[in-house]
Amino acid sequence: MTATATRxxxxxxxxxxxxxxxxxWRAASGGETLDVVDPATGGxxxxxASASVEDGRAALxxxxxxxxxxxxxxxxxxxxxxxxxxDVLTDRADEFALLMTLEMGKPLAEARGExxxxxxxxxxxxxxxxxxxxxYGPNPEGTGRMIVTQHPVGPCYLITPWNFPLAMxxxxxxxxxxxxCTVVIKPAELTPLTTLAFAALLEEAGLPAGVVNVLTTxxxxxxxxxxxxxxxxxxxxxxxxxxxxxxxxxxxxxxVLRTSxxxxxxxxxxxxxxxxxxxxxxxxxxAKFRNIxxxxxAANRFIVHRSVAEEFARRVTERVAALRVxxxxxxxxxxxxxxxxxxxxxxxxxxxxxxxxxxxxxxxxHAIDGAGTFFEPTVVSDVAAGSEILREEIFGPVLAIVPxxxxxxxxxxxxxxxxxxxxxxxxESLARGQRMIERLATGMMGLNMGVVSNAxxxxxxxxxxxxxxxxxxxxxxxxxxxxxxxxxxx
Ligand code: NAD
Numbered sequence: 507m508t509a510t511a512t513r514x515x516x517x518x519x520x521x522x523x524x525x526x527x528x529x530x531w532r533a534a535s536g537g538e539t540l541d542v543v544d545p546a547t548g549g550x551x552x553x554x555a556s557a558s559v560e561d562g563r564a565a566l567x568x569x570x571x572x573x574x575x576x577x578x579x580x581x582x583x584x585x586x587x588x589x590x591x592x593d594v595l596t597d598r599a600d601e602f603a604l605l606m607t608l609e610m611g612k613p614l615a616e617a618r619g620e621x622x623x624x625x626x627x628x629x630x631x632x633x634x635x636x637x638x639x640x641x642y643g644p645n646p647e648g649t650g651r652m653i654v655t656q657h658p659v660g661p662c663y664l665i666t667p668w669n670f671p672l673a674m675x676x677x678x679x680x681x682x683x684x685x686x687c688t689v690v691i692k693p694a695e696l697t698p699l700t701t702l703a704f705a706a707l708l709e710e711a712g713l714p715a716g717v718v719n720v721l722t723t724x725x726x727x728x729x730x731x732x733x734x735x736x737x738x739x740x741x742x743x744x745x746x747x748x749x750x751x752x753x754x755x756x757x758x759x760x761x762v763l764r765t766s767x768x769x770x771x772x773x774x775x776x777x778x779x780x781x782x783x784x785x786x787x788x789x790x791x792x793a794k795f796r797n798i799x800x801x802x803x804a805a806n807r808f809i810v811h812r813s814v815a816e817e818f819a820r821r822v823t824e825r826v827a828a829l830r831v832x833x834x835x836x837x838x839x840x841x842x843x844x845x846x847x848x849x850x851x852x853x854x855x856x857x858x859x860x861x862x863x864x865x866x867x868x869x870x871x872h873a874i875d876g877a878g879t880f881f882e883p884t885v886v887s888d889v890a891a892g893s894e895i896l897r898e899e900i901f902g903p904v905l906a907i908v909p910x911x912x913x914x915x916x917x918x919x920x921x922x923x924x925x926x927x928x929x930x931x932x933x934e935s936l937a938r939g940q941r942m943i944e945r946l947a948t949g950m951m952g953l954n955m956g957v958v959s960n961a962x963x964x965x966x967x968x969x970x971x972x973x974x975x976x977x978x979x980x981x982x983x984x985x986x987x988x989x990x991x992x993x994x995x996x
Contacts, residue, residue: 523554528568529715540724545611545843546833546878557723565719569661569688572716577686581635588632590711595625607834609697611842624673626961627680635684653991658686660740667746671700677976685985690719698722766974771927774920775805781932789956799903812909819887823868829883843878853902856895863890926968
């Protein structure tokens, strides 16, 4: 065994393989397991427990039992647990980065970036917890006093996707714990190891038993529905595809359950004729190829003014053709594998459809033969209206360019989607930038920036991209409920 393989094996051996329920790591009640696979090799990394419906109920029981004492724990003490978790996670950044690269495939440098980003939610919400505030004041008639207080909503169910295994977990767990809520978290079955390792870290940081419970399962639907329909559950926070989000909203409706939904995107990336082209090309590389294109914030449609479209396409093609593809653990690799064979098929189909409708394939365009699920970094230009690639989330390393002639046309194309998560705009005109802030139907915007994610900012979408916000001063309110009391004037 090489030194690298030994290090990977030792790391994987330390990750718990059970469900965390009420402070105990246990096997699934039905004895079922699931195998976690390295998408770069197709090899199995680890076998872990796969929860049954009964395990789901037990996890919710544990979160309900732990709620009264966690709710009563002073905010400062809750904050200290989060802050310790931030410190330990930061110390172990390399370990968590490697674990994510192994189970998800992203290049190590990006995985380190995700650890820093993910850890920041722990620090941010450790700082927010002591600032949960209310207000006291006279009613307008002067005859009474109004007292407004904030309370944790109660036990929460958190469901996370596979593409950012750490950050999607901390972005939900940190505000929930800061608010005084207890949780059951269900990571994606494709990348559950990071959440298991993070839950063990929270125990080390002093989190009491039952405050965070972890369910890993390949029966996501069957295990989740009874939890969502249980009247003891007070909040569902989901990050994933819009199709699943809509189904969960239907389940949540029966109990008028509070929900936060971080769903899909179809981000426009608009390059005006007055853009700094160097900045636009750098921004495009970050907005498109970060996480191998598998981000809800990934730029999906490059809408470029006709006068600079050829130059932009030439420059990005040069950069894209030079991207190094390989296993994310290897030095210098910039593009890892896609998560599975289905993702590769989807990218292939979208490129083929665009080319069949007249787009020009400038580089890439094909699945890469051999072990793992790799797809060539790709650029297609002159994409025709009506092509599937403009409608669907690509979720792969494919950059699609559409030309435009007028600002109104750029706005119309950018807004022509059911989604509204993030938009990117490149222009050196302040007035035009301001107009775009007002005209684009989007929850977030990068103005001359290719990445917007930040723990201090309210992350979330408009339209079919979701409900609610994660991060920022807004993030903790997703886990708090308001009570107003009227009392006579003294
Ligand atoms: P997905 O919807 O298939 O799965 C998300 C999670 O839901 C996983 O944990 C999965 O196991 C679970 N799930 C699937 N079916 C379920 C069911 N019937 N009941 C309960 N849980 C179920 O999405 P994915 O493929 O893991 O992630 C990619 C999607 O997530 C993309 O659409 C992407 O845009 C979106 N995403 C959004 C954000 C955001 O913040 N807006 C961030 C990351 C990813």
